[in-house]
Amino acid sequence: MNALQDYPVIYEQKVAWGDMDAFGHVNNVIYYRYIESARLCYLGRLNILNEDIYTVVASNQCQYFQPVLYPDCLKIGARVDELRNSAFRMHYSIWSEQLKDIVAVGEAVIVCVNKTDMKKTQIPHHIKDKIKALEKEIHHLI
């Protein structure tokens, strides 16, 4: 699990049998759901869901190294790699308990938009501070 030591938030995700597709592996689409749950876990730590903003995914990507099968339990590390005015970039690593290895890595650019007009808006300062504090914790650990 050293593989996830650079991630301030680690989300635990059980693989459901129904997450597998007709090839008998977890379907690639499902990884994005897993990653979303890890992101929400991170955002929960910021209390951002109570703000007057939505956090909208502007782009995301994923690289798959090894197939994942049921049963397994994944640990998903999430960290903010880049903080901009109204957006931030998150990085994810998915580690499999069965395979004892990183099975996929992903990234997402998240844009803050106003709940009322859905226009791009600045990340609130206290949220930025919380992100910095959360990320700093980790860099102290290393």
Add this chain to the structure above:
Amino acid sequence: MNALQDYPVIYEQKVAWGDMDAFGHVNNVIYYRYIESARLCYLGRLNILNEDIYTVVASNQCQYFQPVLYPDCLKIGARVDELRNSAFRMHYSIWSEQLKDIVAVGEAVIVCVNKTDMKKTQIPHHIKDKIKALEKEIHHLI
């Protein structure tokens, strides 16, 4: 629909109400399911599903330009951008009938693996030829 004229395969995808998330838009994860369906439509044209190979997604990505809402009907263009020995790269454009605009673009690298040992294997020659023929059709049209 000129926007999709460079794509030899166009898949029609109805938006389901249940594809929307708590923000009231189609959830970003669902776009990958839509794109998968467009890819399968392309692969069906190649008859590749009857071969002794699996087509496995090695990586994929998506950029979201505008939120999509129910009800809508999407047209998803799919084309092969790059043909390698045992992999190919596909590009996708998603066009919304409601918005009369491209709402997202995506990409995926697909690797051919052997059904029995799940090892990387060459794309069969007749499949390569079919891809080339399919892509050529379009370039004639332009």
Add this chain to the structure above:
Amino acid sequence: MNALQDYPVIYEQKVAWGDMDAFGHVNNVIYYRYIESARLCYLGRLNILNEDIYTVVASNQCQYFQPVLYPDCLKIGARVDELRNSAFRMHYSIWSEQLKDIVAVGEAVIVCVNKTDMKKTQIPHHIKDKIKALEKEIHHLI
């Protein structure tokens, strides 16, 4: 398609490859998504989504007669079987184009709740009238 002649609304649903599970058939959970889409199609005919009510599923059920595989296109018949004060019962039949047969039947009890307090509320009279008119159409046809 005589099998669906008693249904005033028929929704067309393409089967996605990703709807299949590791057994290689459309997963039973997905049928409820299909049925939801047929219901939304019916509700759309009533313009009920613009009312101050939510239509909440209180219970539902499904019987599966034959496995469905990709590729296929389903026709889902939806009708209201019973109209109560604040709820109605819908019946669904799923017909497969590949199998030329009914592959599943389902039912759902839908309760109208107030959007603000989520309490049970009466079905608006003009909505009831629209349901009756829609169902009558069919019985005239038979």
Add this chain to the structure above:
Amino acid sequence: MNALQDYPVIYEQKVAWGDMDAFGHVNNVIYYRYIESARLCYLGRLNILNEDIYTVVASNQCQYFQPVLYPDCLKIGARVDELRNSAFRMHYSIWSEQLKDIVAVGEAVIVCVNKTDMKKTQIPHHIKDKIKALEKEIHHLI
């Protein structure tokens, strides 16, 4: 949690943000995925997935008592209510940690089919014995 004391298998299910729909509640379809995971957990205890049979859902149903929201953690009790020659009936209760209450109950009839010809087949005797033993454990507790 006394509410689940009659269930020999209890499966823990975290609610994902993405499980909610545009009404802001966990979508009714998702409950069937949750229930499937609880069933697979039960079947795992029987080692049935290594047998030459598939366990196919012939019918299922669910009643929803209260809406579930993210974040929450559910406990799903699963038990076999009825053992037939080639089928068994399972009952499920879903308990919410947030609401400290049963939020839904469900049922499913599972049929054993032969992996090769997909025909109905008898439940193997040692599997029946395992089910009986598992259920007996609980009734001793009561």
